[in-house]
Amino acid sequence: xxxxxxxxxxxxxxxxxxxxxxxxxxxxxxxxxxxxxxxxxxxxxxxxxxxxxxxxxxxxxxxxxxxxxxxxxxxxxxxxxxxxxxxxxxxxxxxxxxxxxxxxxxxxxxxxxxxxxxxxxxxxxxxxxxxxxxxxxxxxxxxxxxxxxxxxxxxxxxxxxxxxxxxxxxxxxxxxxxxxxxxxxxxxxxxxxxxxxxxxxxxxxxxxxxxxxxxxxxxxxxxxxxxx
Numbered sequence: 001x002x003x004x005x006x007x008x009x010x011x012x013x014x015x016x017x018x019x020x021x022x023x024x025x026x027x028x029x030x031x032x033x034x035x036x037x038x039x040x041x042x043x044x045x046x047x048x049x050x051x052x053x054x055x056x057x058x059x060x061x062x063x064x065x066x067x068x069x070x071x072x073x074x075x076x077x078x079x080x081x082x083x084x085x086x087x088x089x090x091x092x093x094x095x096x097x098x099x100x101x102x103x104x105x106x107x108x109x110x111x112x113x114x115x116x117x118x119x120x121x122x123x124x125x126x127x128x129x130x131x132x133x134x135x136x137x138x139x140x141x142x143x144x145x146x147x148x149x150x151x152x153x154x155x156x157x158x159x160x161x162x163x164x165x166x167x168x169x170x171x172x173x174x175x176x177x178x179x180x181x182x183x184x185x186x187x188x189x190x191x192x193x194x195x196x197x198x199x200x201x202x203x204x205x206x207x208x209x210x211x212x213x214x215x216x217x218x219x220x221x222x223x224x225x226x227x228x
Contacts, residue, residue: 031155086112094125
């Protein structure tokens with residue numbers, strides 16, 4: 001009779017550890033803002049809310065990170081205020097505003113919102129311009145549409161190609177030689193043309209669906225020329 005073989009030794013699996021997901025870089029936070037991968041209405045550090053109508057033009061040169069952003073802050077009574085157009089600066093932490101010297105730089109005077117990833121520690125920091133105007137601030141890391149681990153690939157694919165931004169068009173040399181009145185006339189005409197296009201799209205969309213379902217686009221027809 002053959003001797004039975006001893007049972008194989010049970011080897012427990014090595015302890016499993018999830019891959020560590022580091023926080024985003026400042027450029028990745030800019031991508032989150034540009035793609036508007038956050039809640040449509042954000043809470044500010046001064047107790048208000050801000051609706052992001054247009055995230056702005058991504059600036060890859062000196063000065064604030066986004067130009068001509070369109071925002072709507074809630075008023076003192078909690079109701080929606082008038083749209084505000086200005087610059088947006090993005091940092092990882094609130095103190096970076098001071099570390100980078102923006103509090104002394106007049107180029108940041110028109111900043112209407114400071115976007116940060118997180119607020120480490122218990123000490124509050126409120127950014128201010130060179131004229132001591134307080135800049136509203138939002139913490140983006142706690143107000144995303146999904147977790148950073150889920151959104152990270154989207155930012156990665158965006159940053160792999162040339163970064164989007166505002167570049168001069170073919171008409172810029174002609175506009176550069178025109179008078180200010182002529183430039184304003186052309187811009188108003190272009191804005192009206194774009195507004196009519198949006199209105200026509202909404203007209204046909206509400207015929208295909210319903211006025212209620214298409215009403216989201218209609219809501220923003222009054223600010224359709226913001227980025228013109």
